[in-house]
Amino acid sequence: MVIGLVIHTSHRAVFEDAARTLAGVTLEWVVYEHEDQVRDLVADRLARQHVDGLLLGPVPYAKCRDLLPPDLPVAILRSAGLDLSLALFKALSRDWxxxxxxxDTYDARTVDEVIRALELDPAGISLLPYDPEQSVAEIVAFHRAALARTGADYVISLRTAVAEQLRDGTPVLGGLPGPATLRAQLHELALQVQSKRASALRFAAGVFLVSRAGPQLDLDRARVGLMNLLINTPEFGDAWIENRGRRGVVVFAHQALFEQATNSWVALPALGQAQETLGIRVAAGFGVGASARSCLQLAERAAARAEQEDAPSAYLVEDSGVIIGPMSPAGSAVAFTYRGHGAELERLAAEVGLSAATLSRLAAVERALEGRAISPGDLARQLGITDPSGRRLIRKLSESGLVEVEGSTQMHRKGRPARLYRLRIGAPGEAR
Structure with a gap:
């Protein structure tokens, strides 16, 4: 697991101390001296290094939030009441x-809780809560006005840039979260990343029932044909597929694989293929539960519900009670032909260092692209693998001359461009 930390250079020692209790995690440090550096530093790090989660303060987050992938777990540092209390006690130790x-920056609720707990006079507190639209100059002006109005001995500021501008005679206590607060937020982010991984790797079951076969095809032959169709569907390349007789065909796989095959539970192209190529109508059900048995039971319930529809369809039933459906057969599945070109594909796969099935799926993706270029991230989503695996696959294909760079695309007007590649796998019969 890789967690990125976006911090000011003066805070690194505190974060290193907080991270001592976190094992099995690689920390990627994004260290800045001035807030204006945050955006470029984060963009560069995300382009060069995969991170599973990101921990940063509210100011760095405001600077780079549009660069962050929507599915990236992010934790925004929030100073707790304990940190404010420690800053106040530090002032007392200096006879202030x-x-x-x-x-500045603390939220009003936290300040109110500390004031009540320490029995302080609320009238003596000048607070400017965090607002991403406020500039450093505006915050500094607020503090100067408060000092002139109240005669305060010092300032508590969470903004490094503010503290630097006030160090012309005004004592400033930093309100950076202490090691205990940082440690708790780091642990919470690590658990959030782990939970996301567990959700993606959670096993699920799919039940495919032949609802109706054509006059020239009995149900047994129809089930065999359906099973072969699923085996040759690239999205199910890593799934366990079994003919269960009257129950139809059962598929066991990670939840993420089914999400890929259904475009996030929207459509199931395999339903359309079964009707077009085999002349059979199929009802499908997916189940996500705590065990293989519960997954199968939920999938059977979902398939029974799909059978009640007037057209080929699929349903999802989760153990949480969520039901999604009906899913239509809209879209076209990407077919690959490994069995038709076995020897040639196996020879090329051995040269490249990939499995024949993977290379065949890549050839199918290339045919579906019809000459268009693709980014490593999009290729990963086509194959149902992680983004880092997609980048490693691109590197391996590049070493064998099976992809070529095809420029780049600007994903966001302020972000870094993503490099594009054109697949050169070729038809199996034309393999190099």
Whole structure:
């Protein structure tokens, strides 16, 4: 697991101390000296290094939020009441009055809780809550006005840039979260990443029932044909597929694989293929549960519900009670022909260092693209693998001359471009 930390250079020691109790995690440090550097540094790191989660303060988050992938777990540092209390006690240790004081960035609820707990005078607190639209100059002006109005001995600021501008005679106490708060937020982010992984790797079951076969095809032959169709569907390349007799065909796989095959539970092209190529009508059900048995039971319930539809369709039933459907057969499945070109594909796969099935799926994706270029991330989604695996696959194909760089695309006007590649697998019969 890789977690990125976006921090000011003066805070690294505190974060390193907080991370001592976190094992099995690689930390990627994005260290800045000025807030204006955050955006470029984060963009560069995301382009060069995969991260599973990102921990950063509210200011860095505001600077780069549009660069962050929507599915990236992100934790925004929030200073707790304990951190504010420690800053106030630090002031007491220096013989400063706890109030009046001028504070920025903390939310009003946290400040109110600390004031009540320490029995301080609310009238002596000048607070400017965090607002991403406020500039450093505006925050500095707020503190200067508060100091002039109240005669406060010091300022508590979470903004490094603000503290730097106030160090012309005004004492500033940093309100950076302490190791305990940082440690808790790091652990929470690690658990969030782990939960996301567990969800993606959670096993699920699919039940495919032959609802109706053509006059020239009995149900037994129809089930065999359906099973062969599923085996030759690239999205199910890593699934366990079994002919269960009257129950139809059962598929066991990770939840993420089924999400890929159904375009996130929207459509199931295999239904249309079964009707077009085999002349059979299929009802499909998917189940996601805590065990293989519950997955299968839920999938059978979903398939029974799909059979009640007037057209080929599919349903999903989760153990949480969520039901999605009906899914239509809209879209076209990407077919691959490994069995038709076995020897040639196996020879090329051995040269490249990939399995013949993987190479055949890549050839199918190339045919579906019809000459268009693709990014490593999009290729990963086509194959149902992770983005890092997609990038590693591109590198391996590049070493064998099976892809070529085809420029880049600007994903966002302020973001970094993504490199595009054209697949050169070729038809199996034309393999190099």
């Amino acid at each position: 009055r706890p109030t009046p004081v001028s504070i």
